[in-house]
Every structure is written in C-alpha cells, then in structure tokens.
Amino acid sequence: MKAAPFAYCRPDSVDEAVDVLAGGDAKVLAGGQSLVPVLAMRLGRPGTLVDITRLPGLDSLVVQDGQLHVGAAVRQRRVERSAEVAAVPLVARALPFVGHRELRSRGTVCGSLAHADPAAELPAVAACLGASVVVRGPGGERVVAAADFVTGAMTTAVGPDELVTGVRFPVAGAGEGFGFAELARRHGDFALAGVAVRVRGEAATLAAFGVSDRPVVRELTLDPDPTEAGLRPVTDALAAEVVDTDGDAHGSRGYRVRLLGVLAAREIVRAHREAHR
Template structure:
C-alpha cells in the first residue's frame, strides 16, 4: 500500500516546527522507521509531516551535569557506536536488541520513546534509569520523567502541539550494575517479554516490557540476590505485572514465565557486576 496524501514541511527552527504542530493534524518525522510503515498501511493519515532531521541542536549527543543528553535527531546507531554511551551501560546493552542494524542506522532514540510501542526496548531503559524527556510546545519547554511519559500503548504525555527535543539519561555511578535481556521469536522481532534492571548496593529497580501496554517499573530490592533467591520474587512479580492478552506467539502465562526467568537471571548478574565494581 501507499500512504495517503500529505503535506511536507521542513522547518528551519524548533519554534517553527512547534508552530506547524500547533496547527493540528501534523506528525513529526525524524527517523521514520515506525512512522513510515504506519503511513504505508494507512493506519495513520496526518495532513502534514514535519521533518526535524536537520534542525539545529537536535543532533547533539553530549554528557553534561551527570547526564547523557540525546537530541531528537540522533540516530540509534550513532548512540550505539559513540564513546559517550559507555557512561550509560544499560543503553549499550540494550541497543543491539533494537530492531536490526539497518533500522538503527535511521531510527532515533527519541523517536522510539515518542512511538511508545509496548514491546520497545528504549522506553523501558529510560524508565528503569529514571531518565527525563524534554518537550517543547507553544508554552515553552517542559521536562517529563520517563516513567510518566508513556501513558499507554502508542500513547504518551506529549501533547499534539509538542515536540520531543531530547532525552536525558543519568550517567552510571560507581558501584552500579545493570542487566538487560529479552525473548523474541527472531532477532529484531518485537519482544514477547523483556527486562531492564539497575542495581546499586541493596537497591534494585526493574522495568518489564512487552508484557503490558507500557513499561512496568518495580522496586525489586532483596537480601538474597542469587538467582535461586530471586526466582520466587520474580515469579510473583511476573504474574502481577503481565496483563497483556495472549496471542499466536505466546499466552499470558508463557510471557509471565519468560519474564520471571529473565528477571531473576539479569538481577543476579547486575548484583554480581555491582559487587565487582565496589571491590574494584
């Protein structure tokens, strides 16, 4: 199929882009790896596409004030191959699971957040780390915690007249450990279940994805951080948070079992890594 007719706009500034969005019936085009298939299948019919790929300042990738700042036009492959990504190990672990290399060469980090697919990796990473999403609208700039940004499947806290201009990930501190894993039918497919975890000392945070309409974040601190000690906790957690309906690829119970196993394994790994960091 082909997309329905639309107008195309390439603004010269962020303010101009916001003005076009405020006019209504417009969608932002950055990488296009999620938007273009939606247009081709006519699941979406915006009147105008606002191309932000060349807007000044949106291609920035810098570490500042203890945060990794990723602009809205920064490609996933750029982040994956950058020296800066070493400061946020969880992104580095997750990025190879995001689609295929060819898709990451065009897709953007902020685009994945804005698309808000329930099975997407980067919204879960952002939620796990307590990242912040930066928005610009007619009323100026505002910052939304990543855990509050995705409000449902393909739905976010961004207004129709707001542009995601960047995301800020906190840089890893000494003594932190991380884990990431997912199960998909084939590499590059959407995850049937996945986890992103962060551990520091006795504190542990887990974000589950692919099992609900948005990333589900839970405190999973435990006194016995071995995989055997974690399994009862993660199994109970999985049955609590998995609320997606079953489909041809896996039932709700199957996804819960996957999540419980992945969570225990990655939490145990993150605890080991954190302990080694402290020892070192």
C-alpha cells in the same frame, strides 16, 4: 499500499516546527522507521509531516552535568557506536536489540520513545534509569520523567502541538550494576518479554516490557548475596502481577509470566554481581 496524500514541511527552527504542529493534523518525521510503515498501511493519515532531521541543536550527543544528552535527531546507530554511550551501560546493552542494524541507522532514540510501542526496549530502559524527556510546545519547554512519559500503548504525555527535543539519561555511578535481556522469536522481532535492571547496593529497579501496554517499573530489596533460585519466588510473583496481556499466537499469558520471572531473576543476579565487583 501507499500513504494518503500529505503536505511536507521542513522548518528552520524548533519554534517554527512547534508552530506547524500547533496548526493541527501534523506528525513529526525524524527517523521514520515507525511512522512510514504506519503511513504506508494508512493506519495514520496526517495532513502534514514536519521533518525535524536538520533542525539546529537536535543532533546533539554529549555527556554533561552527569547526564547523557541525546537530541531528537540522533540516530540509534550513532549512539550505539559512540564513545559517549559508555557512560550509560544499560543503553549500550539495549541498543543492539532494537530492530536490525539497518533500522537503527535511520531510527532515532527519541523516535522510539515517542512511538511508545509496548515491546520497545528504549522506553523501558529510560524508565528504569529515571531518564528525563525534554518536550517543547507553544507554552515553552518542559521535562517529563520517563516513568510518566508513556501513558499507554502508542500513547505518550506529549500533546499534539508539542515536540520531543531530547532525552537525558543519568550516567552510571560507582557501585551500580546493570542487566538487560529479552526473548523474541528472531533477533530484531518484537520482544515477547524483556527486562532492564539497575542495582545500587541492595536496591534493584526493574522495568519489564512486552508484557503490558507500557513499561512496568518495580523496586526490589535484595539479600546481600542473591541467587537465581532464591529470587525466583519473588520474580515469579512480580511477573504474575505485571503481565496483563491476554497472549497471542507467539505466546500465552502464562508463557510470558514464566519467561519474565526467569529473565528477571537472572538479570538481577547479574546486575548485583556487577555492582559489587
């Protein structure tokens, strides 16, 4: 199929882009790796596409004030290959799992957040780290906590007249450890289940994805020397609580519960060892 007819707008400023969005029936085009297939299958029929790829300031990638600032036009592949991403190890570990290299060469970090696919890696990583998403609208700029940003499957806290302009990931501090894992049928496929983990001292933050309509974040208190076997009762119970998908042809709910329990225990132990190394 081909996309339904639409108007194309390439604004010269963020304010102009917001004005076009405020007119209604418009969608933002950044990388297009999620939007273009939706248009091609006519699952979406916006009247106007607002191309933000060349807007001044949205290509910023910098570590500043204890945060990694990623502009809305920054490609995933650029972040993956940058020196700056070393400041946020969890982002560096997750990016190679985002689609395929060719898709990451066009797709943007903020675009993945805004698309809010339940099986996407970056929304879970952002929620796990306590990142902040910067949004601009007619009323000015506001900052949304990543944990509150995704409100449901393919749904976010961004209004139809608002534009995501960037995301801020806190840089890793001393004594922090991280873990990331997912299982998919093939590399680049949507995850059947996945986890992002951050450990500080004996406190662990875990974000699960691919098992609900949005990333699910839980806080755990660990023993001084946790083991996978010792954690399994805890992670199995957590998985049984958070997995609310009915399953599909690729895996039942029970399979995802077991998978999440195994991945969570393994990555928590890995992150704890790294934090205490």
